[in-house]
Amino acid sequence: MTQTENTLKPKEWVKNYSDTLYRFAVLRVNDEETAKDLIQETFLAALRNTERFRGEISEKNWLFTILKNKIIDHYRKKASSLISEVDQLMESASEYFDEEDHWKESAYPNDWKTDYKAPVESEEFHEILNKCLNKLSELMRIVFTMKYLDEKESDEICKELQISSSNYWVVMHRAKLQLRSCLEKKWFTK
Amino acid sequence: MMPQTFMITCKEATLYISKKEEHKLSIAERVKLFMHLLICGFCKLFYKQSRYLAIEIKHLHTNAELSSTDKTNLEQLIERETSPK
CATH class of the missing domain: 1.10.1740.10 (RNA polymerase sigma factor, region 2, helix turn helix motif)
Structure with missing residues (x-):
């Protein structure tokens, strides 16, 4: 036995x-x-x-x-108390896009001049990545972590957090814009 | 001139990129994104970089440890819970 x-x-x-x-x-x-x-x-x-x-x-x-x-x-409790911030996120992507919803010059993505298929292995990079993740609003960080660290599908995330799929996409969209921009500033064009 | 209906903004394109990962775009949306990426270098970079982020995140780790005080507290908690009442 x-x-x-x-x-x-x-x-x-x-x-x-x-x-x-x-x-x-x-x-x-x-x-x-x-x-x-x-x-x-x-x-x-x-x-x-x-x-x-x-x-x-x-x-x-x-x-x-x-x-x-x-x-x-824990996530679900956080999400229900933070979900009201989504409305504001929807309105103000103005750091990144102009009135016509095209990239603002100040927010133009730069080429990172890296091999986009090979991850950076260094500890320093991961430290920066962690810092950038921690700068996201809590709801953005939760959604991003569930999706990419725990590799869940959006449907499952919405169910677990009890949020609508349209809210999910707003939060995810903003999380990526912010994370991309943070990493670019703090690592790739430093 | 491209028909207006095929044009999407950069804000829309960057949202479509996340949805595409999960195959959540309709055929019309896929076409619109494809056309947008042909003409917009910035969104194309965004596309590559967001895929890159997804790979990178999986390597995230920490070396954090509980302090010996924390461990003693946990051990005492387990001791209390398992001792016959």
Whole structure:
């Protein structure tokens, strides 16, 4: 029997999984305290639902599943309190486009003179990327992270956040405009 | 002259680019985007760069760690929860 492989050993959770769970959370919620709370909630939820663990997946994957659900709950709460900002986003893309909705000269994209098919591997670049992500409004960062870090489809994201697809596209559009422009200023044309 | 109906603005084109990734453009929209990208170098750059961002994001990582105090707190929490009441 595989009983021994897939049993829960809560006393070893902190040693074995806490840092990995924490890194996963902190990349996604961008706040250390929130990430710590989520880990705590994950362990508590796991301990209170041990009877639901049937050993089909590993203990580690089971804890990750719980954490992912906690993150989505957190995102959903944030999204519902932030959704009103979407109207303003729709109105004012004026940093990027003129009255005729063509690029403003000050916002013209520059060629990054890089191989667009090969990602930059350097730590410094990732630091800048992280900084630029953290400059997005929280709703933009959430939508962008769900889409590109967690590789979800927009339909799923809309369902999880309980937002309309038209709101989703407005937020995504603005997130990309802002992120592109930030990276260009801070890295590619520095 | 291109018929007016085939013309889209840069604001629209940059939105279409995100939708295209998920195959959420109608045929008419795909044609409009294609024509726009033929004549607009800026949107073409935006297109390449947003694809590049999508690849880059997947490599995002952190080396953050919990402090030993945080870990002790978590261990105590688990201890409390698992000890017989």
